[in-house]
Amino acid sequence: MPEKAHTITPNDASLKTHQFLLAPTMDVVLILAIAAVLIVLLFDYTNGFHDAANIVATVIASRAMTPVQAVVIVGFFEFLGPLLGGTAVANTIGNFITLGDLKATVSLTIILCGLVGAIVWNLLTWWRGIPSSSSHALVGGLAGVVAVAVGADHVAWGFEELLLHGHFTGVTKVLLALVLSPLIGFWVGFFLHRLMLFLLRGASHTINRSLRRVQFLTAAGLAFSHGANDAQKSMGILTLVLLLGGFIHEFVVPFWVMLACATAITLGIMSGGWRIVRTLGFAIYKVRPLHALDSQLTSAGLIFAASLVGAPVSTTHVVATSIMGIGASERPKAVRWAKAKEISITWLITIPGAAIVAIACYFIVQLTMNSIG
Template sequence: MPDIPVLLIAVVGIALLFDFTNGAHDSANAIATVVSTKVLSPLTAVCMAGVLNLVGAFLGTAVAHTMGSGIVRPDVVSGSQGVVLAALMGAIIWNLLTWYWGLPSSSSHALVGGLIGAAVAYGGWDTPSYGSIAHKVLLPLVLSPLAGFVSGYLLMVLLSWLVRRSTPHRVNGLFKKLQILSSAFMATSHGLNDAQKTMGIITLALFLAGSIPEMTVPFWVKLACAASMGLGTASGGWKIVKTMGHKIFKLEPIHGFAAETAAAAVISGASVLGAPISTTHTISTTVIGVGASKRLSAVRWGVAGRLVMAWVMTIPAAALASAACYWLLALTGIAR
C-alpha cells in the first residue's frame, strides 16, 4: 500500500483534474449566450470567462466549507484519502460521459454524488451528513432552478416593457454592449461557486491526512483550484455551448443579457450562503424562463426535458460510479 503522502499527492492531482474538467464542461454557462448572439467571438468569450473564473475563485470560501465538512462526516472517514480519490474518479467519469453526450449536467452534483457514494462504500449509510445534504444541497437543487426560471422570466418581462418603444436595431445595439457585462458577471459568479467545491475537497483530503489541523482552506489550494478552473474554461466546451446557446431557445442579445444577469444573481446569492448549487441548472432554467416570457412555444421543451433527466440522474449515477471506484481501489489495496 502506497504511503499517505503519495496517495495525497494523487488525490490533489486528480482534484485539480476534476477542476479542469469542470471548467471545460461548464464554460458554456458563462459564454454560450454571448457566443450564440454573436456579441463576442468564441475565442474572446472563452478567454474572458477563463480569467474571470479565476478571479471569482478568490472571492469567498463558504461553499468550500460546505463541501469539505457538510457532505460526509470527517470523523467517520478520518484517515481514508481513498474516499476522496474515489469520489473524484466517479465525478470525472460522469462529467466525461455527459460532455461526450453534450448534456449540460451538473459537475457540482456529480461531485456531491461522488462523495456520498464513496463514503457509503467505505463506512456504510451512517457516513453522509444527511441534515447538511438536505439543507445545503437538496433544497438548493430544487430551489435554484426555480429561482432561475422565475428571475429569467420576470427580468425579461421587465426589459421588454422598458424597450417597448425602441426599434429592434437600437435594442440589439444596446444589449450587445450590456451582454459583455452580464457575461462577465456570470463568469465571475461561476468561479465563486464552482472553484470553491474543489477547494473543499482538497482541504478535506489534507485534513484526513493530518496535513492541516483544521478545515481551513490554504492559500495554495485557492490558487491551484482557481488556475485549474481558468485553464479548463479556456479549453472550451463547444458541444455544450451549442446545446445551451442554440437548442433550448433562439437567443438575441436582450435575451442573453436577461438570462446571464438573472443566473449570476442567483448563483452569487447561493455562494454567499455557502450552497454548492449547479451553475448549469441555473443558467439553463433562466434561458428557459426568458424564452417562456416570449411565448411557451419558443422553448424547445424536448431538449429541456433531456436536461432535466440529466439533472435527476447526476447524483445517483455519480454515487454509483464512485462506489464502484472505491471498491476497485480497495481490491487493489490503494484504499482502505
C-alpha cells in the first residue's frame, strides 16, 4: 500500500535526520509499525502495573481481601473492561494528534518517541512510589514530541471548536477531563461518606464484616471501569498506528487490538505496583472498611461515566482525591496533607515531564540518523 504524501518540509538542520525515515520502503514502515505495536502494549502493561495499586490499595488496606484475592478478582474484571466498555475513549485519544499528512515512517517514529516518554515517566514515578497519572504521561509525551517535531498545528488543541461551537474536542477535552475528575472525585467522596455515616449511625462494629464483603463487588466494578477507560487509551494509539501505517483505512478499533490491550493491562495489574499501595492505603488517610467502600463506589462510578462519554480520566487522581475527600469529611486534621501536596506536585509536572523525556528521545533519534547519514 503506498504511503501518504509528506506535505511538511523539514528544515535544513533536520534534513539528514529525515532522509532515512522518509525512505519509501514498506520494510521500514512494517518494522516501525511492529515496534510501535510492541511499545504500545508495553505502555499498556506499565499502565496496569502502575495503576494496580490504585485499584487494590483500599481493598487491602481495609483487609477486605488478601493480595492474592484482590489480584485474581481485579485481574478478571480488568480484562472484561476493554472488551465490553466501548471505544469512546479510544476515539478521543486516537484523534488528539493529527499526523495523517506525514510519511508513515515519520509519524510512527514520532509516536514511538511519545510512548517512550510516557513509559519512562511511569517507571520513574513507580520507582519513587508516587502515584502519578499514566494518562497525563501519555498526553504529555505525545503532544510534546508532536509539537516539537512537526509543529503545534499537528496537535488538535480544540480551543477553536470550544470558542466557536462550544464543543469539547482534542487536547481541551482530554485536559478538562483530567483536571475536573479529581475535583469531582474529592467532593463526591466527601458527600458520599457523610451520607454513609448518617445511614450507618446506629450500626455496631460488626457492620465492618458486611462492608468488607460488599467490597468484592465494588472492587470488581472499579477494575472494570479502569479497564474500560485506561486500556482504551492504548487501543486508540494502537489503532492510530495501524491507520498511519496504511494497515487499515479508517479509524475503527479492531477486535484483536481490544484483546491485545485487555491482555497487556491485565498482566500489568496482576504484576502489581505494590510500592504505591502504601501511599494510597495508608499515607493519605488511615483507610477502614467504610472508607474503602466509599472510595471504590466514588471512583468506579466516576470513571465508568467518563468512559461512556469518551473522557479519558486518571484513575490515580480519582482514587487519591476520593480518599482525601472522605478523610476531609470525617477528620480533616487526620488527612496527611503533606503527602497530598507531594502527589499534587507530581500531577502538575507529569505532562511537561513526560513531554521532556519524549522530546529528548526524538533528539536522540535525530542525532543517530545524522551520524548514519
